[in-house]
Amino acid sequence: MATQPDEVQAALSRRYTAGFVTDIETDSLPPGLDEGVVRAISARKGEPEWMTEWRLAAYRRWLTMKQPDWAHVNLAPIDYQAISYYSAPKNQPKSLAEVDPKILEAYDKLGVPLHERARLAGVAVDAVFDSVSVATTAREQLSKVGVIFCSMSEAIREHGDLVRQYLGSVVPQGDNFFAALNSAVFSDGSFVFIPKGVRCPMELSTYFRINAGHTGQFERTLIIAEEDAVVSYLEGCTAPMRDNNQLHAAVVELVAMDRANIKYSTVQNWYPGDENGKGGVYNLVTKRGDCRGADSRITWTQVETGSAITWKYPSVILRGDRSVGEFHSVALTNHYQQADTGTKMIHIGRDTKSKIVSKGISAGKSQASYRGLVKVEKGAVNARNHTRCDSILIGKRCSSHTFPYMEIKNPTAIVEHEATTSKISDDQLFYCRSRGIGEEDAVSMIVDGFCKQVFRELPMEFAVEAKKLLEVSLEGAIG
Amino acid sequence: MLKIENLHARIAGKEILKGLSLEVNPGEVHAIMGPNGAGKSTLGNVLAGRPGYEVTAGSVSYDGRDLLTLEPEVRAAAGVFLAFQYPVEIPGVNNTYFLRAALNAQRKARGEEELDSMQFLKLVRGKVKDMGMPPDLLNRAVNEGFSGGEKKRNEVFQMALLEPRLAVLDETDSGLDIDALKQVADGVNALRSPDRAFVVITHYQRLLDYIVPDFVHVLSAGRIVESGDATLARELEAHGYAWVREQAHAEAQA
16 A cells, blocks of 8 residues: 555644643743852752762863764754753742642643642652752651652752762763763752662652743752662653753662662653754753662663653663663654664673563654663673564654664673564554544554553553553644 | 446556446345456445545445545444455554444444443453354454454454444455355354345355355456346356456457
8 A cells, every 4th residue: 555645744743732831930040051050059959068069070070071972863052051050930839738829730731640639649749840849749658658759959958868878879970971961950850768678658750840941951860779679650741832942951860779679660741842843852861770789670661752852761780680670662753853762781790681672653754763782791690681672653754763782791691682663554544444443543543552562561540641642642643 | 325336446547447337235245256456356445445546437325425535434434344355463452442442433423322341342242252253352452463364254253343334345255264264154144134235355256155145246357247146156157257358348349
């Protein structure tokens, strides 16, 4: 069957539903970056001296680095002096009741379970509005079992020793250009600490949201699971519509001690730009987990549908013997979106295992690349890896690429890689339609089937959300 | 119910149907036979609304509506069903989910109430039993990993579930062993009713031993060149399609 590219195109245009702007007063720093700005950020957050110095060290390191260009994306030069590095809502709230109703309304539109809904649903929400955490729920319940779940700013003030011990221990300040920038200017983020032997009693969830225009957002998240601790953390992101590209350079660090288990799930729906490739978020993120203890496990699950440019590789360092790293990813690109995403699995300990499942969906004129590294160090006896990368193309003007890298230094390693690329065929679409299923429903049904392997890994409520998000992102995708 | 008049259709610029006319009434079973390349599958695809086929002349009315202007899913809701010659695999999409989505989409389009999952499960399990389908069918993905025979039987199973008013079977018999052929025929015969019509497209006569048609039409070079009752199929089997071509040729000369 011949394809119908024009109809395919027509179907791909749909409005971004999270594209509204909340009109609240903000306390922003003027654009620009120098040591004074770094100090000002630190001062506004009331940080101790060691933190200020840590930021400054990162800033000085950053000055010596160059923005990398190896990713398979077209990234326009970023003017780092044109960005404002701090933006916070005025009148900081002390409780949910004090939260600006407009902010709550914004979350409401996005369907964030705030207020009592959160507690009833068993979800604790640490909502980050622009740079400052505005609300944290269910903390009492968590603190009873010794779990700390708070904003990074608060953690720096209240749990300085823990932060100081772990911050930068997985992603060092000088790890890469964007990590260095983040280390210098990070605004807020989440901090999670699960003490020994504690199974976190609820799913922890954070919704990040960029609001003010021309504001870079630099979250810093740190999750520590001590021996035998178990935690599942969900991160959801949406951003309102803006014409200028917004920079989002987050750093996430996970530390799993002996037998600890961390599951980190992301649904990323930053503004992708319009159908002509104008605007959209640059999502340049460093996420890394460290299986520091024996028999520990870290699982990354991500559903990436947003951003003009996504550049991220949630990775696992398999340091502890018998530790396990998993990466499950669905990345959807449409219009002019570009995604270069994948993972790194670094096998160091004995009998370590990693599993990679990557599903890429490209439509419009977008391009999606999988880039993955499996590295087996000398001492990693009996390392095992299985990688599966599938791509599906919708229409004729998109592309998909796979860049698998393997560095094997131990002969006992078994590393497997499978990859497929397919098209949503007109045959599949017609088959569904001839049974009475409309074409948009058919497309989302086919794509959903394609992603099933990954969706199974998401916590229940997230899987539903992810499915909806794909439907929304593909609405009108095919004709 | 279905009235095709002087239908001309082409695909990729090549004219395949060249003035086909056919009338089908409720309760009737019409067999369309013909050599390879005669336009049999094109007829099925045009009726179901497959993109890529261009109708250049003629008309198709179904229940008084201009069928050709309707989207494929609208035709389905109106009761038109095509059993595919090559059923399509949809990996990861569960059969039960697919069938329920299809049935409910059709019911919704017709203004009928949609079935909830319990109602649907009851219905679909009953059909699985009636049709002698393997029970694990419902847990598998649509046609994924099915053998050729299973795919064809699944088409008939879908037909039984969706209960169309006009079913077009496009070479549903091809590639089937004799047992599967009988099962397919039993499925079709069980659905025969005074208000349902079938257009059975086949290359071979043997299917028509099991599905006895009211009318047999011979399609050649894009037109129906011969029509008759079930005995025509046997004559064809005996003489081959060359015989029809000669006859058609002789008629044209006369």
